[in-house]
Amino acid sequence: MQLKVITSAANEHYKHWKKLNESARACRKAGATLAEGIHLAQVILEHGAPVRAVLIRENSATAEALALAGEIVRSTGAAAYELGAALYDAVSPVERGVGITLEVQIAAPERPASPIACDALYLDGVQDTGNAGTLIRTAVASGVRAIAASPSSACLWSPKVLRAGMGAHFGAVIYENVEPEDLRNLFAARRLAADARGGMDLFRSCGWEAGCTVWMMGAEGPGLSDRALQAADARYLIPIEEACESLNVGAAAAVCLFEQRRRRLMLGQERR
Amino acid sequence: MQLKVITSAANEHYKHWKKLNESARACRKAGATLAEGIHLAQVILEHGAPVRAVLIRENSATAEALALAGEIVRSTGAAAYELGAALYDAVSPVERGVGITLEVQIAAPERPASPIACDALYLDGVQDTGNAGTLIRTAVASGVRAIAASPSSACLWSPKVLRAGMGAHFGAVIYENVEPEDLRNLFAARRLAADARGGMDLFRSCGWEAGCTVWMMGAEGPGLSDRALQAADARYLIPIEEACESLNVGAAAAVCLFEQRRRRLMLGQERR
Numbered sequence: 001m002q003l004k005v006i007t008s009a010a011n012e013h014y015k016h017w018k019k020l021n022e023s024a025r026a027c028r029k030a031g032a033t034l035a036e037g038i039h040l041a042q043v044i045l046e047h048g049a050p051v052r053a054v055l056i057r058e059n060s061a062t063a064e065a066l067a068l069a070g071e072i073v074r075s076t077g078a079a080a081y082e083l084g085a086a087l088y089d090a091v092s093p094v095e096r097g098v099g100i101t102l103e104v105q106i107a108a109p110e111r112p113a114s115p116i117a118c119d120a121l122y123l124d125g126v127q128d129t130g131n132a133g134t135l136i137r138t139a140v141a142s143g144v145r146a147i148a149a150s151p152s153s154a155c156l157w158s159p160k161v162l163r164a165g166m167g168a169h170f171g172a173v174i175y176e177n178v179e180p181e182d183l184r185n186l187f188a189a190r191r192l193a194a195d196a197r198g199g200m201d202l203f204r205s206c207g208w209e210a211g212c213t214v215w216m217m218g219a220e221g222p223g224l225s226d227r228a229l230q231a232a233d234a235r236y237l238i239p240i241e242e243a244c245e246s247l248n249v250g251a252a253a254a255v256c257l258f259e260q261r262r263r264r265l266m267l268g269q270e271r272r
Numbered sequence: 273m274q275l276k277v278i279t280s281a282a283n284e285h286y287k288h289w290k291k292l293n294e295s296a297r298a299c300r301k302a303g304a305t306l307a308e309g310i311h312l313a314q315v316i317l318e319h320g321a322p323v324r325a326v327l328i329r330e331n332s333a334t335a336e337a338l339a340l341a342g343e344i345v346r347s348t349g350a351a352a353y354e355l356g357a358a359l360y361d362a363v364s365p366v367e368r369g370v371g372i373t374l375e376v377q378i379a380a381p382e383r384p385a386s387p388i389a390c391d392a393l394y395l396d397g398v399q400d401t402g403n404a405g406t407l408i409r410t411a412v413a414s415g416v417r418a419i420a421a422s423p424s425s426a427c428l429w430s431p432k433v434l435r436a437g438m439g440a441h442f443g444a445v446i447y448e449n450v451e452p453e454d455l456r457n458l459f460a461a462r463r464l465a466a467d468a469r470g471g472m473d474l475f476r477s478c479g480w481e482a483g484c485t486v487w488m489m490g491a492e493g494p495g496l497s498d499r500a501l502q503a504a505d506a507r508y509l510i511p512i513e514e515a516c517e518s519l520n521v522g523a524a525a526a527v528c529l530f531e532q533r534r535r536r537l538m539l540g541q542e543r544r
Contacts, residue, residue: 134520134523138520138523140513141519141523166520203538204537241414243443244443247413248406248438250406255527262475266476
């Protein structure tokens with residue numbers, strides 16, 4: 001593997017990666033993001049995601065990281081760069097990592113001409129990057145592979161969200177900048193609002209799992225916006241203890257999405 | 273409300289709070305922690321938790337924060353301090369808060385003479401403070417109020433975990449430094465291990481929700497330790513999509529604890 005050595009902070013590539021690492025907006029604009037570590041690199045290699053560059057930390061990348069870097073370069077034809085420790089640390093999303101970071105092209109799917117019949121998860125104003133990543137991971141694990149997010153949500157392809165997603169991004173189709181009113185044009189599915197303030201009992205109400213669904217989750221604190229609630233077909237409440245106000249949005253999504261999965265698995269079993 | 277003004281970094285109180293903010297170990301040693309913000313302060317006031325001091329940020333605490341501070345001082349007799357902005361920011365767990373932080377005594381319950389028959393959640397090596405706090409919040413919301421944690425877990429009363437718990441700590445009984453082998457001495461309950469590597473299907477297996485349970489959750493990455501698995505009565509697997517490796521520990525706990533809650537609620541309904 002040929003490594004291009006970067007030792008100067010004036011290097012154009014370096015400046016580009018630094019921007020990606022520091023600003024989600026820069027990621028959107030460049031159509032690219034940064035993925036750190038062995039696990040993400042392996043997932044990216046497996047999914048054949050378009051790698052633009054492989055970044056290696058000088059003198060400190062682990063043998064495993066170097067071997068994986070070689071494999072990615074061979075498989076994708078991406079250029080590999082060796083960065084001095086201080087330069088690498090300024091562009092890497094993780095403080096004490098294994099010394100490999102990839103620049104990856106963001107997969108921005110085209111909006112469909114007519115609504116797609118599939119299950120989806122909608123994030124309405126979820127700004128916490130850890131929560132956003134966990135939500136994508138939970139959705140994909142539950143069998144829901146389409147993710148949509150409002151303009152007020154975190155950039156789902158930012159390095160931090162990518163990291164919290166643990167690779168789930170590459171098994172998902174991610175639509176950003178989707179207004180609640182546009183959901184009906186995107187998905188041919190019933191829109192179910194998870195609302196801590198009221199609605200039907202998630203566990204006791206029947207039939208909502210039939211057909212395709214879009215589960216809509218709001219931000220920590222405010223919950224779903226009025227516009228999102230108006231765009232919903234029905235509202236559901238997770239029956240929590242009275243003394244508690246609400247669940248963390250990641251926990252709430254896990255409960256809704258896995259109750260959906262449970263019902264479908266059990267129904268499939270009964271039909272067999 | 274009388275405010276004692278602190279303007280010097282040499283002040284003993286200030287040095288004490290700074291230690292609490294910076295080190296979970298210091299919290300354990302002092303038997304105290306720091307709680308920032310309106311929501312936590314309200315929960316602490318409602319639960320009558322022992323407040324040692326009320327800290328106010330000079331010239332920038334909101335009117336709501338000041339009113340709440342006055343109420344807490346009247347109700348608990350705690351002393352109130354006004355700190356210069358820089359001093360306050362050095363002891364407050366939150367960067368841009370509303371200007372109120374409480375020093376609260378940690379409630380360390382005595383170990384029972386004989387095992388208690390109650391539901392519990394056990395954290396085995398969960399070190400991420402956000403995950404630990406979310407786990408406590410999810411447990412209490414699901415009706416599980418006893419929390420135990422291994423010595424390798426995060427300090428559950430550290431300011432960061434307290435913040436992620438959103439007040440759930442004060443509705444819980446929290447046992448720290450509990451080895452997996454000691455669970456049987458603490459709780460008269462079946463120990464159920466949540467294990468992404470194998471076990472019975474959580475949804476398809478019957479009866480595990482009967483009687484008291486201790487759900488055991490492992491750390492991100494390694495999962496439950498061998499010792500924890502050996503201390504378990506049974507292992508359960510959440511049936512996720514094959515392409516995914518595992519769920520975030522907070523999402524996994526939400527699925528297990530709310531499947532338990534769902535079964536008990538539905539069973540209660542059938543009995544009526």
